[in-house]
Amino acid sequence: MTTYTVTIANRDNATYQVDARRPLLDALRDQGVDLPYGCKYGGCITCAAKLTDGQVDQRRQVALNNRQIAEGYVILCVARATSDITLEIGVESHDRLYRNPFLDPLKPHELKADVAAPKET
Amino acid sequence: MECCGPGYASPAEAIKAPREKLLYTIAIYTGTGIQKPDYLATVDVDPDSPTYSQVIHRLEMPGIGDELHHMGWNACSSCHDDHSMSRKYLILPGVRSNNLHIVDTATDPRAPRLHKVIEGVEIKAKTDLSGPHTVHCLGSEIIISFLGNAKGVAPGGYLHLNKDFEIVGRWENSMGEIKFGYDFWYQPRHNVMVSSEWAAPNTFMPGFDLEEVGHLKYGRELHFWDFEKREPIQTMYLGEDGLIPLEVKFHHDPDSTHGFCGAALSSNVIHWWKDGAGAWQWEKIIDVENEPHPEWPIPIPGVMSAILISMDDKYLYLNNWLHGDMRQYDISDPHNPVLTGQVWMGGLLGKAPEVNGVKIAGGPQMFQLSLDGRRLYVTTSLFSTWDNQFYPEIREKGGVMVMIDCDPENGGMQMNKDFIVDFGKEPGGPARCHEMRYPGGDCTSDIWL
Ligand code: FES
Numbered sequence: 001m002t003t004y005t006v007t008i009a010n011r012d013n014a015t016y017q018v019d020a021r022r023p024l025l026d027a028l029r030d031q032g033v034d035l036p037y038g039c040k041y042g043g044c045i046t047c048a049a050k051l052t053d054g055q056v057d058q059r060r061q062v063a064l065n066n067r068q069i070a071e072g073y074v075i076l077c078v079a080r081a082t083s084d085i086t087l088e089i090g091v092e093s094h095d096r097l098y099r100n101p102f103l104d105p106l107k108p109h110e111l112k113a114d115v116a117a118p119k120e121t
Numbered sequence: 122m123e124c125c126g127p128g129y130a131s132p133a134e135a136i137k138a139p140r141e142k143l144l145y146t147i148a149i150y151t152g153t154g155i156q157k158p159d160y161l162a163t164v165d166v167d168p169d170s171p172t173y174s175q176v177i178h179r180l181e182m183p184g185i186g187d188e189l190h191h192m193g194w195n196a197c198s199s200c201h202d203d204h205s206m207s208r209k210y211l212i213l214p215g216v217r218s219n220n221l222h223i224v225d226t227a228t229d230p231r232a233p234r235l236h237k238v239i240e241g242v243e244i245k246a247k248t249d250l251s252g253p254h255t256v257h258c259l260g261s262e263i264i265i266s267f268l269g270n271a272k273g274v275a276p277g278g279y280l281h282l283n284k285d286f287e288i289v290g291r292w293e294n295s296m297g298e299i300k301f302g303y304d305f306w307y308q309p310r311h312n313v314m315v316s317s318e319w320a321a322p323n324t325f326m327p328g329f330d331l332e333e334v335g336h337l338k339y340g341r342e343l344h345f346w347d348f349e350k351r352e353p354i355q356t357m358y359l360g361e362d363g364l365i366p367l368e369v370k371f372h373h374d375p376d377s378t379h380g381f382c383g384a385a386l387s388s389n390v391i392h393w394w395k396d397g398a399g400a401w402q403w404e405k406i407i408d409v410e411n412e413p414h415p416e417w418p419i420p421i422p423g424v425m426s427a428i429l430i431s432m433d434d435k436y437l438y439l440n441n442w443l444h445g446d447m448r449q450y451d452i453s454d455p456h457n458p459v460l461t462g463q464v465w466m467g468g469l470l471g472k473a474p475e476v477n478g479v480k481i482a483g484g485p486q487m488f489q490l491s492l493d494g495r496r497l498y499v500t501t502s503l504f505s506t507w508d509n510q511f512y513p514e515i516r517e518k519g520g521v522m523v524m525i526d527c528d529p530e531n532g533g534m535q536m537n538k539d540f541i542v543d544f545g546k547e548p549g550g551p552a553r554c555h556e557m558r559y560p561g562g563d564c565t566s567d568i569w570l
């Protein structure tokens with residue numbers, strides 16, 4: 001079994017070993033980390049956390065737009081670690097997750113993947 | 122008609138019912154940062170009670186992350202002549218978790234208790250549905266609109282429960298060409314149901330990206346159904362006049378074909394009716410103008426997320442969640458509504474940042490009217506992720522419930538100075554309240570056969 005180390009920066013850098021095949025939400029909650037969630041299939045954003053180091057596979061998520069992904073957000077209920085990672089969790093990590101859509105519009109390449117245009121270079 | 126089923130023989134009888142003494146509202150922690158279950162709050166609305174204007178009971182759901190939102194009764198006036206039925210259970214869907222909570226409100230109306238949970242995974246497995254919203258009963262059966270399939274993709278469909286809360290299956294025989302689901306209302310004497318459109322759960326649950334409206338990921342159509350055949354037969358394309366058509370209400374009068382829809386983003390009221398030749402027609406009857414704001418590059422839309430028709434079918438109430446006003450229109454002539462009342466509370470225009478000593482985060486959002494049309498209860502939170510985008514201070518302040526005194530004879534509305542429930546002060550931390558219902562049935566629950 002491949003395991004990786006998850007460091008939670010805003011919980012005194014607590015560390016946990018997680019199975020690379022399991023979604024981070026389940027793997028961390030099983031070890032007592034109190035994490036928010038809702039739909040548990042990657043569609044509702046409630047479980048979002050910020051990845052500040054390392055890599056995850058979150059291809060199954062459909063909640064984040066490309067701007068949120070570029071800001072480092074990951075959807076823990078479907079994301080799996082593919083390296084050792086560092087996360088910020090909970091609403092404290094949501095500072096860039098929510099924005100007023102009228103005051104701060106998305107550029108065409110920042111929309112969700114299914115409607116985003118390729119980034120102009 | 123003398124009998125002992127639930128509800129009232131007619132809307133006129135409902136208006137004469139005793140005054141409501143208790144009110145239920147859902148309160149959420151999902152999406153607020155507080156790791157606690159959402160709950161059903163009982164609010165004391167009896168002015169002669171020492172605990173008037175306070176939360177007197179909280180029924181926590183079994184798990185976290187439901188996002189309770191709307192709710193509905195197991196039975197209404199459509200079962201009035203069935204003495205074997207009673208209005209005992211309130212059904213509380215979790216939009217995010219897909220769980221349906223069946224709550225017994227009759228054994229002790231002040232302290233409702235959990236009767237049963239239909240697990241979200243069971244609903245997904247048996248019916249391929251997720252994202253529950255509106256609950257209505259039809260005779261002794263219950264139908265609930267779901268906005269997506271098990272993976273959160275539109276249009277979803279309708280879950281059919283029997284009166285023992287067992288899953289019968291999908292209610293509809295066909296979704297036709299319908300792209301999205303949301304609210305629905307039906308008028309059995311005309312064999313018609315009307316349904317509206319929000320968006321797919323995967324689109325609206327994470328929050329509102331305005332650009333997705335242009336990419337047609339939000340609705341702009343109303344659907345007319347053959348109610349008995351359980352299939353859509355006609356679609357009305359509302360276009361720019363009807364962006365995000367949310368709540369739909371028929372007149373309470375079961376003979377009427379007139380109905381109304383609030384198009385949230387366009388902030389228009391759409392009126393429909395059946396003409397002399399038997400064809401369904403629609404028109405825009407109210408258009409709330411966008412309002413300029415010094416810090417906004419474009420004028421602010423009202424965001425009319427709810428509408429309500431008084432039990433006598435004389436008044437239509439609507440909210441502008443971003444502007445911050447509640448309005449009352451006389452719709453005696455449904456083609457020509459007349460604005461008869463307006464009250465400000467919260468909102469982004471800064472017209473009433475404080476009500477009865479409480480700073481309001483959010484704007485008028487859900488509302489429920491007393492059966493006699495005199496008291497309009499209003500809450501301020503829309504949906505956790507959308508609140509977080511437009512009113513981030515609601516995290517610390519929580520939601521509030523206020524009461525507006527309405528004059529059903531002459532029109533007019535006024536904020537009641539003695540009533541306010543500050544959900545920012547809840548013992549578990551700032552919570553957000555949304556839909557409200559009273560034990561005896563209310564102005565958004567009952568349908569007459
Ligand atoms: S719990 Fe809904 S996206 Fe993870």
